[in-house]
Amino acid sequence: MMRLIPVARLAAALAVSSALALPAAGAADFTTTAGYADACAEVARGGVPKDDDARIAAVICRDTALVSQVVTWATEGAKRMEKERIPKEAIMIEVRKEIDYVIAELGATRKLLAQIKLGKRKSLRLAPARWERDIDGDGTVKLWEKYLFALPKRGQQGFRLTAPSNEQAYYDSQYNLDAVIRVDQSDILWSLAYHHFIEGMLTNLRAFELTDKFDGLILARPDLLKTAHRLIGNGFAVSGKMRQEVLAETDDDEEWIGNPKQAASVFPVPLDAADFATWGMMIKEMSALWQGRTLLPATQGGRGMLALVAPFCPEGSGLNVARLYLHPPAAGTVYAFRHTKLPTDSCQRIDKAHPLSPIPQMAEQASKTDAGMGFLRYLYWTN
Known part of the structure; x- marks a missing residue:
């Protein structure tokens, strides 16, 4: 009888393993x-x-x-x-x-x-x-x-x-x-x-x-x-x-x-391992930007990918995305397709607690290389 106990345990373990490996019947x-x-x-x-x-x-x-x-x-x-x-x-x-x-x-x-x-x-x-x-x-x-x-x-x-x-x-x-x-x-x-x-x-x-x-x-x-x-x-x-x-x-x-x-x-x-590291870094930086811990460079006269659509924040400040979303302007605010300026209430002073986000610079660098479209494909599939 004692010899049957390990066999019974093995059978039970196999049953559990099968249940974990397979979808439900039907x-x-x-x-x-x-x-x-x-x-x-x-x-x-x-x-x-x-x-x-x-x-x-x-x-x-x-x-x-x-x-x-x-x-x-x-x-x-x-x-x-x-x-x-x-x-x-x-x-x-x-x-x-x-x-x-x-x-x-x-x-x-x-x-x-x-x-x-x-x-x-x-x-x-x-x-x-x-x-x-x-x-x-x-x-x-x-x-x-x-x-x-x-x-x-x-x-x-x-x-x-x-x-x-x-x-x-x-x-x-x-x-x-x-x-x-x-x-x-x-x-x-x-x-x-x-x-x-x-x-x-x-x-x-x-x-x-x-x-x-x-x-x-x-x-x-x-x-x-x-x-x-x-x-x-x-x-x-x-x-x-x-x-x-x-x-x-x-x-x-x-x-x-x-x-x-x-x-x-x-x-x-x-x-590969480097891609997973990049993925982790992107999530970290995007989360920081989205929660307002880092800022978008959006000052008057700025250059780069954001220049055409950026709000014109005062010198030394950047766009706080979280503030823009969580404390939006009043209903009825109009944004023209040309020469749009977001309210400066969404701008925040750049300091140690709120540095500029590296995301725009990374995106701009990727867009100027042959790997740019490949990087876009990578972002698309990894959401």
Whole structure:
């Protein structure tokens, strides 16, 4: 009997290990077109997700449906508005409605992501190149729609934005059509950071309205700037946590974003130890700037990337981003597209406690080198 105890313990350990390694029984299958369609049909029925795997499925389906909604609205809606010669005022009403819808959806999926606590467990397997959708709703799945969610091949190629292609050879040469990801907690944090950032940027946008002559912006809802500041600030915090989570991983199995010791990563940008150090430094500096611990160089007569858009702060002072967002000007403040000056209340004296941020100088240096576009691609993928 005593000899059976170690065997029983081993069996129990194996059972626990299996539970940690595999998704729940009956979990959604995102590795095939049919599995993706079935999973999203289940999500569309509106049930409340009962576990983390179901929450992940709900986020994937709702986010990809949101992409379909936006693309359809942008393409078909633009054609309709041009054909019907809709007045600018009516167009702006429709634009605001669409942005508000996107913000609400991102907020809902962000809250689902925040509930997911996988720990060391691996969750669903994903094959994004097989998530075929009729994106624009015309009844057919064109090649660019078939591969809309496919991942670019891993490598150091530059960042570029191009029109969708309908050539199979293009996708064969530029995309990893066999990429598979097994979701872990760092992947959840990666997605959560992106949700914070995009929702925050759109909320920032909705704080303003266009002037009647479309020659400037009106600060219509100052409180939304405070909300945007919180969302984007949380995005930096989540991105930093995600970086630490990735570095701590010791497995190497169908990874999305991998650390320098993980070879089985399909992340489009290979990241070595120096990249992780740069990433950590960028998060640290952006967080300091965002919280007002460092200042943007924005003095009168200044040069560089900020010169055209910078507020003209007094000599020896810089722009305090946190003060600008958390103590915004009054509703109704107008910003012309030309010769805009932000209120000097957002300026702060440069001193030891509030030095200038190195971020603008780093960005300017990167823009002047061949590596500039590669750096932009790196920032895009690492959010």
